[in-house]
Amino acid sequence: MRRTSPPGKKLSTLPRIESSTVGLDSIEAAADAEHRAAARREMPGGPAWREAAERASAGGSCELALIERGLDDADVIALVASLQREAAGSALTGSRPINNVTSLDLRGNAIGDAGAAALSGLLRGEGCAICTLRLWGNRIGDEGGAALVSALARPNSSLTSLDLGKQGQPVGDAVAAALASSLPRCACPLQTLDLRYCGMTDKGALPLAAALPRCRALRFLDVRYNAIGATGATALAVALGRADSALRVWVTSNAYNDQDAADL
Structure with missing residues (x-):
């Protein structure tokens, strides 16, 4: 027998919904509000952030995950500003940086070029400790993607993934062009680069391939x-033969056919 929620009873998964008969728009709005509320709990100032900050102050590292929280450019700009303020305050007091974030996971949000520029x-920034940055499934365009990968050339960068x-x-093509310019000058130990489902064509693959033999730290490149x-x-196959043997x-799953694959 199918169960229905009594009229007026709040649904457990969407606390702001008063009835199971509300429209789809209201459900989506409530879900978005809940995602944002959860994100605020984990962003600087929230309970999860304070707990992570205490670990960092004690000498540990922070892994900050804000996955599928509905975050947009404004949210990410605010997050970056908070991290930068924490870093500046720590530098002035001589204490251990509270924003000792080593992993930042922002998959499945609505981050665009402005948010990507802020992350870049x-x-x-001086003293940035981020080793892993995950931005799968956002709305970043050519400008934001190029800005992010150009940051790889920063001296003493810690980014590995x-x-x-x-x-x-x-x-894909804009990111690949920026990568071709940044990676040979890359001072960071970038080891893993995921560019799946980015619309990259030969236009992007050719300059990227030309840069690969000079990217000694890179170990995994995914352009499926x-x-x-x-x-x-x-x-890319020719470049792989000239690059470090560990790369x-x-x-696979691109625009070439079976015969092309056999030739490779």
């Missing part, structure tokens, strides 16, 4: 599920 500024997969628009053709795939490149 954070990565460029960057995930820019599956943005809401095809950013793009639009790379036989020309780009061949260039692995995933390039």
Whole structure:
């Protein structure tokens, strides 16, 4: 027998919904509000953040995860500003940085170019300890993607893993061009780069392939599920032969056919 919620009873998963007969728009709005409320609890000033800050002050590291919280550019700009203020305050007092974030997971949000630019500024900041940055499934465009990867050239950067997969628009070629410029000058130990579902074509794959032999720290490059053709795939294969033997490149599920794959 199918159960229904009594009229006027609040649904447990959506506390702001008063009845099970409300419209879809109201449900989505309530869910978004709950996501944002959860995010605020974990952002600077919230209970989860204070707990992480205490660990950092004691000598530990913070892994900050705000996955599928409905965060937009304004939220990320506020988050970055808070982290930068904490860093500045720690520098003045000589204490251990409270914002000792080593992993920042922002997958599945609504971050665009402005938010990406703010994150790029954070990565460029003195003393930034972020090793892992996950941005899968956001709305970052060409400008924001290029800004993020250009931050890789910052001296003494700590970033080892960057995930820019599956943005809401095809950013692959712009990101690849910026990577081709940044990676050979990359002072950071970037080891893992995820660019799946980014709409990358041969236009992006060719300059990226040319830069790979000079990227000595890179170990894993994932460009699956793009639009790379036989020309780009061949260039990546040739570059792989010239690069460090520890480098692995995933390039399946692109625009080349079975015969092209056999030739590779």
